[in-house]
Amino acid sequence: MHILAIDTSNEVMGVAILKENEVIGEIVTNIAKNHSVRLMPAIEFLMKEVNLIPEQLDKIVVAKGPGSYTGVRIGLTTAKTLAWSLNIPIVGVSSLEGLAYQGRFSEALICPFFDARRGLVYTGLYEFIEGQPKLVENEQNILFSDWLDKLSELNRDVLFLSPDMEKHSTMIEEKLGEKAIIPEKTFHIPKPSHLGMAAGYHKPDLTHDLIPNYLRLAEAESKWLNEQRDTNNG
């Protein structure tokens, strides 16, 4: 059982190959460089390194967002096309869940988040119960200050994981004080191997039906919906 896991949903690019529950190869970069140019060459390189040909893949796992719209689509298009053409199953895993997986040995609630500009974040709340990730609070696109207020009301320890931690750690500490747990930097970089492991808790998607987890409407669409609402009420 060979699994190819792909994540280009945010700035980190990750490609991993798992054999059963073992990582046999992994590439992770945490630099601002073009995913579209680098993803396929990275997959090709890694496959060669571990001596696999495409026909030996049994499953594709992909980070389906949230994150950069374009980044999410590059990963998803690549993953869906690979799965379709090789006729193997695909599993789309939330990018937040993949990141949350890196806190799986914590007793605390786990809050993965990605910066979404203008004070907003993509986030959700997870908890690992007997090793399994459970969604405690739905994933959403929300003002981070509002979200932190909600978390502080829970009065529990919360482990925060985010590649955008630097920008937000002060506010987290202000709002949650001692309840906030912020590990060292390496834990905040999503690993595709963990995404591949998290996929083990999900049923395969139908390849044609797998779509990005944007958590936000396109700007033109929300504007249009607001206009419709205004005309209907006015």
Add this chain to the structure above:
Amino acid sequence: MIKDTYILGIETSCDETAVAIVKNGKEITSNVVASQIESHKRFGGVVPEIASRHHVEQITLVLEEAFQEAGLEWDDIDAIAVTEGPGLVGALLIGVNAAKALAFAKNKPLVGVHHIAGHIYANRLEEEFHFPLLALIVSGGHTELVLMKEHGSYEVIGETRDDAAGEAYDKVARMLQLPYPGGPQIDRLAAEGKLSIDFPRAWLEEDSFDFSFSGLKSAVINKIHNAKQKGETLKPEDVAASFQASVIDVLVTKTVKAALQYNVKQVIVAGGVAANKGLRAELEAKFANMNTPLLIPPLNLCTDNAAMIAAAGTIAFEKGIRSGLDLNANPSLLLK
């Protein structure tokens, strides 16, 4: 016996998700287009982010349909051709990344294709080329005259310096409050109107084959504004007819002049605006008196499709042109 060449083409540069399989560069074995036009209508034009969202939802469905329609297997396919530009970058990225995944998974050569080369080669699906030939490309994004001395060689001898012809159509249609897409609406109205308004024609320099439509666009907008202020009513049919006459006059005159100057053996018309009835009629009338054959593809090959990309890709493939797995979308790719 020479083996047949089958090229899989992928096109996602704007608002159509398209996949096709073409045999020997000339024969369509399948041609699937998932149009998004209904989805963009409510916004009055193509919204790039919405277009990209549709492409990622459609791409594998359209691929599957193209194979089913053709009744072919992967073993039959010789190479994968994909539009690498120009176009909307987010939209192009879907086609490019799907093509790269296929090239890797199925171990097939990959060929990046210029969108305009595709529009030109749509004509070869109808009739073989004879060089030198002249191509007039008119669409929402392009207005160009291209000279070809042989397969796969493109010399842009004229292009728009501001708006594409199709863009001017869309803007004038919006001024006349016609639904999107405006081009066909203006074409329809123009047939009922009179040439009562003398709109300017941008001829530019004596020896130039370039175009300019922004002056004409402003003239139409001013005319409508002035009439409104004076309380006069302009018949939209007449505005459409007079506007269209100005566009067609320039396009046709420059095409005829270039055809004569370069002594071409064929003139090809391509791009979405090639579907325009007024333009087709005027070109046909002019070229009827000349010795140069005029080729205008059927409507379904004028608008964006992937058969044209596969057709152009066949030539590039046969010439040994290959793209790597680092192929990227290039929204401002030049035609060379």
